[in-house]
Amino acid sequence: MKLVKRLSAYFIYEWQSLLIGLLLLVSAIAISVYLPMFASKLIDRLTHAYREGSQVPLAELTQFFGIYMGLQILNLILSFSGAVLLRHMTNRIGKILRDQAHAHMQKLPVSYFDDKPAGKVATRVVNDTEVILNNFFAVFANNVLINALTVIGAYWAIARINGWIALALLVLIPIIILWQLTYSRIIGPVNTAMRESYSNLNSHVAELVNGIGIVQIFGRQKYMVDAYDQDNDAYLNSQKKYLFTDAFLSWNLSELLKNLVLFAIMAMIGIRFNQRILGFSVGVIYMLINYVSRLFDPITMIVRMMTQVQQALAAAKRVFELLDQPVEVDQEASLTIKQADIDFDHVSFAYDGDNYILKDITFSVQEGQKVALVGHTGSGKSSIINLLFRFYDPQKGQIRIDGKVIQDYNRESVRQDMGIVLQDPYLFTGTIASNVSMNQAGISDQMVEEALIKVGAGPLLAKLDQGIQSPVVEKGQDLSSGERQLISFARALASDPKILILDEATSHIDTETESLIQHAMQVVQTGRTSIVVAHRLSTIMDADLILVLDQGEIVELGNHRSLLAAGGSYAQMYQAQVEEAGGTAP
Numbered sequence: 009m010k011l012v013k014r015l016s017a018y019f020i021y022e023w024q025s026l027l028i029g030l031l032l033l034v035s036a037i038a039i040s041v042y043l044p045m046f047a048s049k050l051i052d053r054l055t056h057a058y059r060e061g062s063q064v065p066l067a068e069l070t071q072f073f074g075i076y077m078g079l080q081i082l083n084l085i086l087s088f089s090g091a092v093l094l095r096h097m098t099n100r101i102g103k104i105l106r107d108q109a110h111a112h113m114q115k116l117p118v119s120y121f122d123d124k125p126a127g128k129v130a131t132r133v134v135n136d137t138e139v140i141l142n143n144f145f146a147v148f149a150n151n152v153l154i155n156a157l158t159v160i161g162a163y164w165a166i167a168r169i170n171g172w173i174a175l176a177l178l179v180l181i182p183i184i185i186l187w188q189l190t191y192s193r194i195i196g197p198v199n200t201a202m203r204e205s206y207s208n209l210n211s212h213v214a215e216l217v218n219g220i221g222i223v224q225i226f227g228r229q230k231y232m233v234d235a236y237d238q239d240n241d242a243y244l245n246s247q248k249k250y251l252f253t254d255a256f257l258s259w260n261l262s263e264l265l266k267n268l269v270l271f272a273i274m275a276m277i278g279i280r281f282n283q284r285i286l287g288f289s290v291g292v293i294y295m296l297i298n299y300v301s302r303l304f305d306p307i308t309m310i311v312r313m314m315t316q317v318q319q320a321l322a323a324a325k326r327v328f329e330l331l332d333q334p335v336e337v338d339q340e341a342s343l344t345i346k347q348a349d350i351d352f353d354h355v356s357f358a359y360d361g362d363n364y365i366l367k368d369i370t371f372s373v374q375e376g377q378k379v380a381l382v383g384h385t386g387s388g389k390s391s392i393i394n395l396l397f398r399f400y401d402p403q404k405g406q407i408r409i410d411g412k413v414i415q416d417y418n419r420e421s422v423r424q425d426m427g428i429v430l431q432d433p434y435l436f437t438g439t440i441a442s443n444v445s446m447n448q449a450g451i452s453d454q455m456v457e458e459a460l461i462k463v464g465a466g467p468l469l470a471k472l473d474q475g476i477q478s479p480v481v482e483k484g485q486d487l488s489s490g491e492r493q494l495i496s497f498a499r500a501l502a503s504d505p506k507i508l509i510l511d512e513a514t515s516h517i518d519t520e521t522e523s524l525i526q527h528a529m530q531v532v533q534t535g536r537t538s539i540v541v542a543h544r545l546s547t548i549m550d551a552d553l554i555l556v557l558d559q560g561e562i563v564e565l566g567n568h569r570s571l572l573a574a575g576g577s578y579a580q581m582y583q584a585q586v587e588e589a590g591g592t593a594p
């Protein structure tokens with residue numbers, strides 16, 4: 009009920025359209041309820057004249073038909089415009105909901121996404137909101153409303169004609185409702201199973217598209233076809249089950265009841281007629297049949313729609329769960345980075361609870377210096393970067409930039425003057441230019457081009473017909489990993505950050521690409537404070553400070569020469585890499 013209340017509150021955003029739409033629909037339904045009354049007058053006039061052996065003047069007939077047709081057309085126009093207006097209104101509410109979910113998602117802490125697959129969050133923002141739109145807002149504004157008004161109108165008209173018939177119908181209405189509820193209960197799981205096998209088909213195809221190369225390399229085509237066939241058969245079976253269950257339980261009962269009621273009314277009229285109690289004129293009988301026929305189907309429809317509403321409520325629960333996630337509290341004050349001196353002062357940090365994965369980290373980097381983080385996988389290198397970007401805040405200790413504690417400043421300002429080059433850079437759909445400038449107004453095409461050339465992407469530009477305007481498709485799939493890296497370096501260079509973070513590629517890259525990337529690294533680091541997450545020690549021999557991490561602790565600290573001289577774990581790692589590279593420096 010809480011969910012229904014919360015969803016219904018969205019109608020307030022569009023109350024004017026809702027009001028006008030309602031007025032139009034109420035007028036249309038009022039006309040449609042009045043039309044049989046009007047037609048009955050004509051029928052009675054004709055039968056009366058027939059019995060008296062007189063004629064109805066043509067002018068009177070024409071006037072009757074004229075008004076009747078006029079009302080019909082008016083009814084059509086009103087119901088059409090009411091329905092379109094309400095549907096458009098519900099679409100706008102859908103947009104509001106999507107906007108809210110999307111905007112809220114962006115304000116959530118990074119930790120919210122840690123344990124959620126991207127697809128799951130995307131489903132909430134796009135699919136679930138669509139389900140709510142179609143199965144709640146549209147169902148209520150368009151279907152439930154129209155059907156409910158039709159039932160009320162028809163019932164009121166029947167009660168006006170004969171109170172006893174109206175009373176008798178009151179007994180039948182609960183039967184229909186009960187039957188329809190039973191229908192929903194039985195068909196619901198069948199429908200869910202059908203949707204599930206349909207979604208299995210979808211994910212099967214999506215997986216195949218993503219992994220087509222691997223499938224072909226490992227010769228898994230036949231296996232994939234068989235697996236798809238299985239899912240496809242399951243879908244066909246569930247469709248069959250749905251069809252038969254639906255056909256069996258479907259409209260029959262309400263049709264049957266409707267016809268029984270009509271039969272009972274006709275029988276009652278016939279008996280009374282035989283007893284010479286002429287209760288109804290022909291026109292009134294026409295009206296009765298007309299209203300009774302309209303009473304049953306809308307009730308059936310309303311009850312059936314409750315299944316859809318259930319689905320909408322389930323989706324609403326998921327969307328509201330997202331919307332109710334507390335956003336990060338942020339500070340008012342903005343940090344302006346000037347020198348870009350960085351201090352980690354006894355910093356300890358845990359992603360959850362007391363499970364500290366960084367312990368008492370202390371180091372300082374001065375303006376323009378280069379610090380390298382070295383350590384085995386899982387030793388905490390990326391976590392240090394996460395803290396510097398304020399994706400998370402440490403539980404103990406302080407991180408300062410230019411002597412100012414970053415936790416006292418809002419996150420956007422802390423990140424404003426920081427750039428990052430990731431080992432697997434993410435490229436957005438757009439152009440090379442938009443990926444370098446990241447659509448920042450201050451970065452012109454010329455600056456984009458200069459940045460690309462500086463990092464060594466000149467030859468890449470030369471081979472592209474459209475230069476920096478060449479399209480980049482999803483994640484830059486048609487570029488090599490080295491080319492993607494270079495674009496990412498140019499991105500960092502163009503935004504001219506005071507602090508630069510380089511997450512060095514772990515994968516083996518060929519010597520030519522490596523020297524290209526080495527060059528790009530040199531270019532972007534010049535004149536900035538930089539932090540390198542290093543895997544190949546050859547890239548950090550010139551670092552001012554090297555931190556060797558082990559299980560979240562700094563175990564060694566110094567520069568290349570002093571660490572080698574110390575003969576500790578850095579010296580061992582270096583030695584191992586020298587041997588791997590065949591005796592030469594790695």
Ligand SMILES: Nc1ncnc2c1ncn2[C@@H]1O[C@H](COP(=O)(O)OP(=O)(O)OP(=O)(O)O)[C@@H](O)[C@H]1O
Pocket residue numbers: 122359360365383384385386387388389390391392
């Ligand atoms: N979002 C997270 N939630 C919980 N634990 C995490 C999270 N991210 C990382 N960890 C854990 O924190 C520890 C340090 O991870 P981190 O990514 O900082 O290591 P790393 O040195 O950068 O490793 P790699 O070189 O493999 O990238 C690991 O034990 C890891 O499992």
